[in-house]
Amino acid sequence: MNAEHPSIEPVAVAAPKDRAPAEKVRGGWTRRHLVGIEDLSREEIETVLDVAPQFIAVQQRGSGIKKVPLLQGRLVVNLFLEPSTRTRVSFELAAKRLSADTLTVTASASSVVKGESLHDTLANIEAMHSDIVVIRHAYSGSAQILAERHASHIINAGDGSHEHPTQALLDAFTIRQHVRKYREDPNAGLDGLRVAIIGDITHSRVARSNIWCLTKLGAKVVLCGPRTLMPAGIERMGVEVTSSLQEALRGADVVYALRIQVERQASCLLPSIREYIRLYRVDSDSLRNAPEHALIMHPGPINRDIELAADIADGARSVILEQVSNGVAVRMAIMHLLANSPRPAA
Amino acid sequence: MSIVIKHGHLIEPTSGVSALLDVLIEGEKVAKIGPGLSGDTVIDATGCIVCPGLVDIHVHFREPGFESKETIASGSKAAAKGGFTSVVTMANTKPTIDDAGMVEFVHRRARETACIKIWPAACATKGMKGEEMTEMAELKAVGAVAVTDDGKDIQSSWVMRRVLEYANMCGLVYLAHCEDHSLMVGGAMNEGYNATRLGIPGLPKAMEEIMIERNGRLAELTGAAIHIQHITTAGGVEILRRAKARGVRITGETAPHYWTFTDDAVLTYDTDAKMNPPLREAVDVEALKRAIAEGVIDCIATDHAPHTPTEKDVEFAAAPFGILGLETSLAATITGLVEPGHISIERAIEMMTSAPARILGLDAGVLREGGPADVCVFDPKKEWTVDPAKFSSRSRNTPFKGMALRGWVTHTVCDGKVVYRG
Numbered sequence: 001m002n003a004e005h006p007s008i009e010p011v012a013v014a015a016p017k018d019r020a021p022a023e024k025v026r027g028g029w030t031r032r033h034l035v036g037i038e039d040l041s042r043e044e045i046e047t048v049l050d051v052a053p054q055f056i057a058v059q060q061r062g063s064g065i066k067k068v069p070l071l072q073g074r075l076v077v078n079l080f081l082e083p084s085t086r087t088r089v090s091f092e093l094a095a096k097r098l099s100a101d102t103l104t105v106t107a108s109a110s111s112v113v114k115g116e117s118l119h120d121t122l123a124n125i126e127a128m129h130s131d132i133v134v135i136r137h138a139y140s141g142s143a144q145i146l147a148e149r150h151a152s153h154i155i156n157a158g159d160g161s162h163e164h165p166t167q168a169l170l171d172a173f174t175i176r177q178h179v180r181k182y183r184e185d186p187n188a189g190l191d192g193l194r195v196a197i198i199g200d201i202t203h204s205r206v207a208r209s210n211i212w213c214l215t216k217l218g219a220k221v222v223l224c225g226p227r228t229l230m231p232a233g234i235e236r237m238g239v240e241v242t243s244s245l246q247e248a249l250r251g252a253d254v255v256y257a258l259r260i261q262v263e264r265q266a267s268c269l270l271p272s273i274r275e276y277i278r279l280y281r282v283d284s285d286s287l288r289n290a291p292e293h294a295l296i297m298h299p300g301p302i303n304r305d306i307e308l309a310a311d312i313a314d315g316a317r318s319v320i321l322e323q324v325s326n327g328v329a330v331r332m333a334i335m336h337l338l339a340n341s342p343r344p345a346a
Numbered sequence: 347m348s349i350v351i352k353h354g355h356l357i358e359p360t361s362g363v364s365a366l367l368d369v370l371i372e373g374e375k376v377a378k379i380g381p382g383l384s385g386d387t388v389i390d391a392t393g394c395i396v397c398p399g400l401v402d403i404h405v406h407f408r409e410p411g412f413e414s415k416e417t418i419a420s421g422s423k424a425a426a427k428g429g430f431t432s433v434v435t436m437a438n439t440k441p442t443i444d445d446a447g448m449v450e451f452v453h454r455r456a457r458e459t460a461c462i463k464i465w466p467a468a469c470a471t472k473g474m475k476g477e478e479m480t481e482m483a484e485l486k487a488v489g490a491v492a493v494t495d496d497g498k499d500i501q502s503s504w505v506m507r508r509v510l511e512y513a514n515m516c517g518l519v520y521l522a523h524c525e526d527h528s529l530m531v532g533g534a535m536n537e538g539y540n541a542t543r544l545g546i547p548g549l550p551k552a553m554e555e556i557m558i559e560r561n562g563r564l565a566e567l568t569g570a571a572i573h574i575q576h577i578t579t580a581g582g583v584e585i586l587r588r589a590k591a592r593g594v595r596i597t598g599e600t601a602p603h604y605w606t607f608t609d610d611a612v613l614t615y616d617t618d619a620k621m622n623p624p625l626r627e628a629v630d631v632e633a634l635k636r637a638i639a640e641g642v643i644d645c646i647a648t649d650h651a652p653h654t655p656t657e658k659d660v661e662f663a664a665a666p667f668g669i670l671g672l673e674t675s676l677a678a679t680i681t682g683l684v685e686p687g688h689i690s691i692e693r694a695i696e697m698m699t700s701a702p703a704r705i706l707g708l709d710a711g712v713l714r715e716g717g718p719a720d721v722c723v724f725d726p727k728k729e730w731t732v733d734p735a736k737f738s739s740r741s742r743n744t745p746f747k748g749m750a751l752r753g754w755v756t757h758t759v760c761d762g763k764v765v766y767r768g
Binding site for chain 2: 117118139144145148159160161163205234236237
């Protein structure tokens with residue numbers, strides 16, 4: 001597909017006036033919600049990744065009109081009950097580029113601070129006929145409990161330390177894009193890739209979603225971080241665990257650095273950020289253990305020179321800004337798939 | 347006006363009776379136990395088991411302070427429905443039961459509103475703060491049957507030592523909820539693979555075991571009697587076993603949910619599966635069943651902990667700890683322990699009657715001529731599906747919801763009065 005003259009055909013297939021199932025585009029997608037990656041099959045994940053490129057194309061249109069009418073007249077509510085900028089902006093933009101009406105509710109502006117329950121908050125939003133609700137919440141499981149009870153399509157935009165599924169999907173998409181380019185194989189997947197995820201695994205929903213996503217796609221995941229930030233039983237998720245950065249980086253096709261919270265030393269999880277840097281910073285020194293082709297990724301926002309050296313973040317191997325661009329397309333793909341999923345029986 | 351319970355299979359653990367015998371009740375007392383008795387009113391117990399009214403030494407009735415969760419009246423109805431005629435109420439009400447006036451308040455409310463016997467436990471420390479001791483001699487004098495900082499536990503070993511010494515002097519057993527709070531840090535379920543998958547901070551087993559060990563050692567040091575509440579881990583069982591072998595005056599309980607469920611019950615973020623200590627793993631369930639079979643665990647309690655549907659219908663981390671127990675305890679014991687052959691029905695009844703009563707020296711859990719007419723009659727075979735909407739409790743929080751259990755209470759008699767008919 002030529003970026004200058006993108007085809008809009010796949011998009012037109014499932015335009016709102018034509019709600020008949022567009023099997024070619026939708027693949028096996030039947031879910032009404034996206035709560036986590038743990039529940040998804042490999043086929044479902046691949047469906048999202050396969051649908052996303054047409055939305056990349058929309059954003060690169062030569063005409064400059066970076067918008068399609070797929071969700072025209074639909075209401076997408078971003079319910080962000082935990083501070084977030086980039087994920088919120090990415091979802092907002094994705095919804096706008098699908099021509100949806102969007103509404104963003106944040107914790108400070110909502111009645112949650114007045115003691116309203118989460119179910120009540122959503123019930124009130126639904127009373128205004130929302131179609132898709134994107135939820136970010138500090139408590140694990142919040143997206144799931146909403147999905148069980150409410151009629152809107154729920155998209156989990158990060159729940160506590162549980163999952164952040166769209167992040168994992170955009171990461172997998174980004175990795176796949178590069179693998180295909182690198183191997184000059186338009187059908188290449190993630191099978192056999194070695195992905196090193198480095199940092200605070202215990203508190204990371206990004207890590208959990210990525211572990212599920214990458215392992216389902218056939219990649220080998222190695223987790224690396226201090227023992228104090230490695231949760232119990234994580235090996236059972238089918239990953240390798242090490243506290244040696246050198247070991248983690250050896251043979252890594254992808255080096256994924258997580259954001260470290262500088263407050264962790266207060267709760268006795270780290271002696272100091274200085275020591276974290278010494279042991280776990282991804283920089284030109286530590287990267288000597290990784291192959292030349294290794295991609296550098298980060299979910300953002302970066303603590304420059306803490307978990308990731310600035311020159312590496314800005315360097316040739318870094319795909320961090322591509323993650324951000326792809327994020328919008330992948331979120332458009334998710335909204336499109338969910339909005340066209342079968343309605344539950346009335 | 348007499349009542350006779352006829353044609354039932356009487357199981358009376360203190361005398362070792364397990365036979366087809368009738369029970370004749372006159373007034374508040376058991377007049378006679380024997381074959382072929384007659385009386386004014388007949389309760390036909392054909393096919394049923396007749397036993398002493400059940401005893402639960404670990405319940406929360408929430409009054410005063412949290413009456414929307416439960417009251418002494420509603421809690422006692424729930425107890426009667428479960429076959430219980432005696433319960434020991436915990437002291438973490440608001441205000442806490444930490445002085446004689448509060449104990450008297452519970453007694454008064456029990457007299458006025460309860461249909462079964464309420465035996466109040468009192469705080470071991472003022473306001474349950476773990477700092478200063480309560481006036482235990484006076485608490486005992488006005489009818490407190492045990493001391494406990496249940497739900498909090500005393501973190502300072504110094505304070506705990508002195509509490510045990512003083513309680514022992516007063517002839518009171520300490521009921522210990524064992525938990526090293528410094529290991530809690532936001533934990534809301536068992537630490538392990540499931541907690542990691544769900545992204546919920548874990549409560550490690552060591553948190554419980556450290557305190558069981560400490561409390562056992564302090565009981566040994568002071569010569570005091572201590573009862574370990576809701577043991578949930580294989581390690582905890584071993585600590586109890588070893589302490590008993592050393593001759594420590596230590597006893598232990600567990601609750602039906604701990605042998606019925608593992609932390610898999612939390613996988614849907616069901617807040618009705620959130621309690622403290624938390625549901626553990628299969629290896630712990632097996633160890634608990636073994637410990638029950640071997641007699642290492644002395645009795646069954648429920649830790650009946652009501653919370654309103656509103657309080658529980660929230661995100662997992664935001665929900666309060668605790669679940670109901672009284673209305674499912676007997677059936678969960680029959681279904682989970684007796685039917686699979688871990689223990690006999692006689693032992694099950696002992697663990698729910700005389701064994702807990704003996705730990706605290708309650709005049710309960712026994713059926714003897716001349717003794718209080720507290721009786722439970724139940725059909726051990728009858729299957730029923732747990733429907734929390736039908737509970738007598740004010741709350742609905744139970745992970746047993748929707749489960750088919752066997753064992754149905756048909757009559758509960760307390761002091762000669764039929765207080766529940768199923």
